Amino acid sequence: MLEKDVSTLMGYRKGIRVVDATLRDGGLCNNHRFTDEFVKALYLTNIKAGVDYMEVGYKGSKELFSRDKYGTWKFSDDEDIRAVIGDNEGTGLKLAVMADVGRCDYKEDIHPKAESPVDMIRVATYVNTIPAALDMIKDAKDKGYEVSCNIMAISAAQEVDIKVALDMLGESPVDVIYIVDSFGSLYPEQIARIADIYLNVAEKYDKKIGMHAHNNQQLAFANTIEAVGDGVDFLDATYDGMGRGAGNCSMENLLGLLRNPKYNLYPAIKFVEEYTRPLKKEGVHWGYDLQYLMTGILNQHPRTAIAFTKEGRTDYTDYYTEITSQD
Amino acid sequence: MLEKDVSTLMGYRKGIRVVDATLRDGGLCNNHRFTDEFVKALYLTNIKAGVDYMEVGYKGSKELFSRDKYGTWKFSDDEDIRAVIGDNEGTGLKLAVMADVGRCDYKEDIHPKAESPVDMIRVATYVNTIPAALDMIKDAKDKGYEVSCNIMAISAAQEVDIKVALDMLGESPVDVIYIVDSFGSLYPEQIARIADIYLNVAEKYDKKIGMHAHNNQQLAFANTIEAVGDGVDFLDATYDGMGRGAGNCSMENLLGLLRNPKYNLYPAIKFVEEYTRPLKKEGVHWGYDLQYLMTGILNQHPRTAIAFTKEGRTDYTDYYTEITSQD
Numbered sequence: 001m002l003e004k005d006v007s008t009l010m011g012y013r014k015g016i017r018v019v020d021a022t023l024r025d026g027g028l029c030n031n032h033r034f035t036d037e038f039v040k041a042l043y044l045t046n047i048k049a050g051v052d053y054m055e056v057g058y059k060g061s062k063e064l065f066s067r068d069k070y071g072t073w074k075f076s077d078d079e080d081i082r083a084v085i086g087d088n089e090g091t092g093l094k095l096a097v098m099a100d101v102g103r104c105d106y107k108e109d110i111h112p113k114a115e116s117p118v119d120m121i122r123v124a125t126y127v128n129t130i131p132a133a134l135d136m137i138k139d140a141k142d143k144g145y146e147v148s149c150n151i152m153a154i155s156a157a158q159e160v161d162i163k164v165a166l167d168m169l170g171e172s173p174v175d176v177i178y179i180v181d182s183f184g185s186l187y188p189e190q191i192a193r194i195a196d197i198y199l200n201v202a203e204k205y206d207k208k209i210g211m212h213a214h215n216n217q218q219l220a221f222a223n224t225i226e227a228v229g230d231g232v233d234f235l236d237a238t239y240d241g242m243g244r245g246a247g248n249c250s251m252e253n254l255l256g257l258l259r260n261p262k263y264n265l266y267p268a269i270k271f272v273e274e275y276t277r278p279l280k281k282e283g284v285h286w287g288y289d290l291q292y293l294m295t296g297i298l299n300q301h302p303r304t305a306i307a308f309t310k311e312g313r314t315d316y317t318d319y320y321t322e323i324t325s326q327d
Numbered sequence: 328m329l330e331k332d333v334s335t336l337m338g339y340r341k342g343i344r345v346v347d348a349t350l351r352d353g354g355l356c357n358n359h360r361f362t363d364e365f366v367k368a369l370y371l372t373n374i375k376a377g378v379d380y381m382e383v384g385y386k387g388s389k390e391l392f393s394r395d396k397y398g399t400w401k402f403s404d405d406e407d408i409r410a411v412i413g414d415n416e417g418t419g420l421k422l423a424v425m426a427d428v429g430r431c432d433y434k435e436d437i438h439p440k441a442e443s444p445v446d447m448i449r450v451a452t453y454v455n456t457i458p459a460a461l462d463m464i465k466d467a468k469d470k471g472y473e474v475s476c477n478i479m480a481i482s483a484a485q486e487v488d489i490k491v492a493l494d495m496l497g498e499s500p501v502d503v504i505y506i507v508d509s510f511g512s513l514y515p516e517q518i519a520r521i522a523d524i525y526l527n528v529a530e531k532y533d534k535k536i537g538m539h540a541h542n543n544q545q546l547a548f549a550n551t552i553e554a555v556g557d558g559v560d561f562l563d564a565t566y567d568g569m570g571r572g573a574g575n576c577s578m579e580n581l582l583g584l585l586r587n588p589k590y591n592l593y594p595a596i597k598f599v600e601e602y603t604r605p606l607k608k609e610g611v612h613w614g615y616d617l618q619y620l621m622t623g624i625l626n627q628h629p630r631t632a633i634a635f636t637k638e639g640r641t642d643y644t645d646y647y648t649e650i651t652s653q654d
Contacts, residue, residue: 187584188515188549189556218580222549225514252617253545256624257514266647269617273643290579290596297583316600320593
């Protein structure tokens, strides 16, 4: 465990990597329908801000998801990335895509790294689908990618199962294993305890650990601070906190914390001003509110809170009664 | 130091006191012009929610502040408290008022406890006005009150000066000494370090320590969690986080955390739905936004950010350039 003291706020750890998940997690707010201008501006912002990875979206199955309903970044085809972003050569920024277990035709849709502008495949799984995730990790690794694995919804899983999953991942070729607080229900003290478990596995198997937080309890940034203080290196953030439901750790918060001079706050402020705030004005919803706090406290998936938001409801007490109903 | 582990999230410490500062810090958003209905509903909500103290407002000097410009709760006269709230007898809720050094005619305006419905005087001071604060503390104590002291803006003070101030307060009859993050600039790791300093004084002189957080960096709740885990007992919160600028730790967040069954979340949700959200709709401003993040990161008073908000500005990049100007 690293010392967690004010002194660490002056220095920095060179191994820290900032991952922009705006198009992927934020895309859940608008079915990944971003304009090319937005995507290009985000890409240039990430380069200026010193961000290390940009997750451009999902590798969604075209069998399961229709092109009519979803935008380009639900699928993140190599040619679409190239059309908007280019080949991304000579920048310090790496590109990532997320591949969900059971919702991705990874054998066909993920091409060899040599043919793709993508650098990292992020495999997302629940604890009970780890064997399928391992297949995907091997496939991506064999194709030449960096690979991370996000174990989702751990706040609703048994600790013993998580430990088994971590050992299985430890023995796989995965590079980074993510702590994911899908329901935004975890407190910093719990993050510290979970990080300790993950970091022990990381040390044993020579892996890196990442943190992906949600802001249901206004703790996404705080939990990310906790994680980085504990020794977690890969930090997910999104501009303006744009992400499913209450959203994520905001990039502005995170860049304001990190002391490595490679990171710059100003481009992040500019992007929020010029791109995410206009999206909010257009009616795309995300961000902390009472309904997300409630599902966070109750350790529930925020889907009912998202529906509450979409319906424009403000009867928070009725909603609380609904979601605490024992019927 | 208490153990800070997930295990403490199941038990609770009986010494914890929740202080509702909505009328006082929230009053800074509307010049303390609350309707009697709002105040009465807040009072009843606090009783139902199990809140321990309700701060009804300031004891502002009538020489310095005009009744035309400010509402009732800038002055918090005993007769006004009685007119709206009553004598507050037989409830578990105590009433508090804030008395600012240099902005309060405390000798005249604070009457003996036997004649007042107020239970606690909260003296607010900067480090350099501690001698004046000590006079006010003695006056309030002699009149029969519980007394707390808030040392404001400590993030801009020297640690050696804070330590001298703490020793002076330790030797005074004050009951509670507050950690106050006036600029919302402190990270949890800094709160831990500051809490350690304050708690050493508390132990030496048999005092209690309190936490008053601001949400500039979306850390008001996280810093309050950090403080309570460190052994801080008095926790300030406001409904909907209503307070100056980015606001405070929200009562809903805090009540969702605390495990003592005396605390109830539902009345807090109801109050937000019925009272604070309508205030926001009427145009009263508070809550996290980029301009407050910037002053928090820069450890500046948020007054320029509050002005930016009032003017309806959204040119965040221009604002950032202004407040980082070296001219």
